[in-house]
Amino acid sequence: xxxxxxxxxxxxxxxxxxxxxxxxxxxxxxxxxxxxxxxxxxxxxxxxxxxxxxxxxxxxxxxxxxxxxxxxxxxxxxxxxxxxxxxxxxxxxxxxxxxxxxxxxxxxxxxxxxxxxxxxxxxxxxxxxxxxxxxxxxxxxxxxxxxxxxxxxxxxxxxxxxxxxxxxxxxxxxxxxxxxxxxxxxxxxxxxxxxxxxxxxxxxxxx
Amino acid sequence: xxxxxxxxxxxxxxxxxxxxxxxxxxxxxxxxxxxxxxxxxxxxxxxxxxxxxxxxxxxxxxxxxxxxxxxxxxxxxxxxxxxxxxxxxxxxxxxxxxxxxxxxxxxxxxxxxxxxxxxxxxxxxxxxxxxxxxxxxxxxxxxxxxxxxxxxxxxxxxxxxxxxxxxxxxxxxxxxxxxxxxxxxxxxxxxxxxxxxxxxxxxxxxx
Numbered sequence: 001x002x003x004x005x006x007x008x009x010x011x012x013x014x015x016x017x018x019x020x021x022x023x024x025x026x027x028x029x030x031x032x033x034x035x036x037x038x039x040x041x042x043x044x045x046x047x048x049x050x051x052x053x054x055x056x057x058x059x060x061x062x063x064x065x066x067x068x069x070x071x072x073x074x075x076x077x078x079x080x081x082x083x084x085x086x087x088x089x090x091x092x093x094x095x096x097x098x099x100x101x102x103x104x105x106x107x108x109x110x111x112x113x114x115x116x117x118x119x120x121x122x123x124x125x126x127x128x129x130x131x132x133x134x135x136x137x138x139x140x141x142x143x144x145x146x147x148x149x150x151x152x153x154x155x156x157x158x159x160x161x162x163x164x165x166x167x168x169x170x171x172x173x174x175x176x177x178x179x180x181x182x183x184x185x186x187x188x189x190x191x192x193x194x195x196x197x198x199x200x201x202x203x204x205x206x207x
Numbered sequence: 208x209x210x211x212x213x214x215x216x217x218x219x220x221x222x223x224x225x226x227x228x229x230x231x232x233x234x235x236x237x238x239x240x241x242x243x244x245x246x247x248x249x250x251x252x253x254x255x256x257x258x259x260x261x262x263x264x265x266x267x268x269x270x271x272x273x274x275x276x277x278x279x280x281x282x283x284x285x286x287x288x289x290x291x292x293x294x295x296x297x298x299x300x301x302x303x304x305x306x307x308x309x310x311x312x313x314x315x316x317x318x319x320x321x322x323x324x325x326x327x328x329x330x331x332x333x334x335x336x337x338x339x340x341x342x343x344x345x346x347x348x349x350x351x352x353x354x355x356x357x358x359x360x361x362x363x364x365x366x367x368x369x370x371x372x373x374x375x376x377x378x379x380x381x382x383x384x385x386x387x388x389x390x391x392x393x394x395x396x397x398x399x400x401x402x403x404x405x406x407x408x409x410x411x412x413x414x
Contacts, residue, residue: 128409157409165395166405178395185392188372188385198373202335202364 004194006032006093007186008115011102011179013123014153016134018169022123023102025176030183036089036101039065042080055085073103073110078145084111098183105159112162119186121179122163125153126170211401213239213300214393215322218309218386220330221360223341225376229330230309232383237390243296243308246272249287262292280310280317285352291318305390312366319369326393328386329370332360333377 013019027035040054041062050056057065062081066074074083084101092099103111108120125131131153135146160166165182169175186192220226234242247261248269257263264272269288273281281290291308299306310318315327332338338360342353367373372389376382393399 124405124409154410160405161397161402164397165392166397166400167395178391181388181391182395184385184388185372188374188389190368190371190373193373195368198331198367202331203361 006097006099007192008093008118009098009100009183010108010111010118010120011100011123012105012108014125014131014156015149016131017123017125019102019123022175022179023100026179027100030180033098033100033183034092036084036099039083039085040080072114073107075107105156120163121165121167121182122160124166124168126168213304213306214399215300215325216305216307216390217315217318217325217327218307218330219312219315221332221338221363222356223338224330224332226309226330229382229386230307233386234307237387240305240307240390241299243291243306246290246292247287279321280314282314312363327370328372328374328389329367331373331375333375
């Protein structure tokens with residue numbers, strides 16, 4: 001059934017809960033779903049592509065965009081800036097594309113304010129112990145960074161009740177199925193479907 | 208994630224839209240979902256099992272149950288009585304089982320009144336022409352019965368907006384996936400999950 005507009009799915013999770021992999025998989029497997037591309041000032045990592053993983057800009061460019069009101073939300077995280085372009089999101093939604101954004105709790109709140117129909121999904125790690133293990137196993141982070149991430153994780157989890165859905169990323173394939181169910185289910189909601197299409201198809205002749 | 212209580216899914220569709228087959232498949236494929244068994248006074252058909260497809264009772268027994276307030280909803284359809292036992296539904300929900308009921312629009316309204324948290328799902332036929340074809344192909348119905356069913360179908364479709372979700376049963380396997388998504392998605396909703404369990408698991412030590 002054709003949607004009038006795309007839906008906006010905001011996915012948050014503490015660092016290490018598996019959010020990025022999950023969102024990537026979803027965008028690869030459900031048709032009509034695309035990942036939003038954020039702007040960032042952080043350095044490009046090996047394997048990352050500008051315009052695909054992020055729009056990489058320098059701090060001057062980023063500050064100009066802030067001044068121009070280009071961001072629906074932006075934040076400084078661990079010394080780098082990250083921001084979501086309003087026109088990027090609105091463009092996709094108006095084309096009927098469902099947009100998946102991964103973003104932290106503060107960003108999610110800002111998105112909800114600008115897009116009240118957005119769907120907020122929180123991904124939990126299997127347990128706090130497993131989260132710590134995953135952060136330690138991830139290369140390149142110092143003990144201090146891991147400690148900060150763990151404290152932030154608890155602060156983020158404390159706010160899970162502002163979200164519409166909660167998924168526990170215990171078995172990855174099950175979490176994929178659950179995120180898929182949330183997205184497909186939302187598309188079928190009476191508040192989101194194309195009523196003109198239904199009336200044309202089923203009720204026009206009968207009237 | 209353990210649910211505190213089961214959810215109640217009410218599935219309606221005009222006769223011929225494929226509701227019964229769809230509900231049967233769902234109950235066979237998703238764990239923790241069970242079909243509610245209605246009481247009826249209509250004659251048992253070949254292949255039907257008392258207590259599985261329906262609880263078959265005579266009209267005197269049915270009227271006694273009405274008088275005793277046993278039904279959360281009941282209706283007379285084409286000369287036969289159909290009713291849903293409150294204790295049957297509540298028993299399953301309290302055990303944490305998700306219950307799927309298939310029931311007409313009037314029945315769905317009564318269920319919503321008694322169970323405000325119930326999820327109402329409307330199944331549309333692929334088109335009105337296809338619906339007519341399916342009703343004609345079905346054996347044992349007279350032209351008059353088919354005509355009545357078609358008129359009722361239009362009346363039922365007119366009320367689709369009281370439902371929470373709409374699924375078009377065009378390709379059966381896709382409709383199964385969609386109904387599955389609705390049920391799985393609802394289980395993950397913040398209003399339905401077990402908050403004590405989450406707080407115990409993720410926030411207890413941190414407090």
